[in-house]
Amino acid sequence: MYRAQYRNFGGYETIMLNHTVDATSTDRAGIRWYELRNTGGTGWGINQQSTFSPDATHRWMGSVAMNSAGDIGLGYSASSSTMFPALRQQAASLPIRSTA
Secondary structure (H helix, E strand, O other): OOOOEEEEOOOEEEEEEEEEEEOOOOOOEEEEEEEEEEEOOOOEEEEEEEEEOOOOOEEEEEEEEEOOOOOEEEEEEEEEOOEEEEEEEEEEOOOOOOOO
């Protein structure tokens, strides 16, 4: 797991974090990410989460962050039997709302 990122948006706080998982139960590495949210001091809970593994490529050593507009960026290492190790990135605008 990489470091957790904290942001205070005034009306709510977020923590973004991720870790590597077996995305398919067949030993393919993927990135599982989470947005934790605390609204009005009511306590932390999972606001959204997902596993990023859209194809047969292994993904690991992820880093996820959120900017001031609420957009999420994910950087990670990637490799497969037909691809040398590489660095990749993925970005998404909120709300993603995938809970795969």
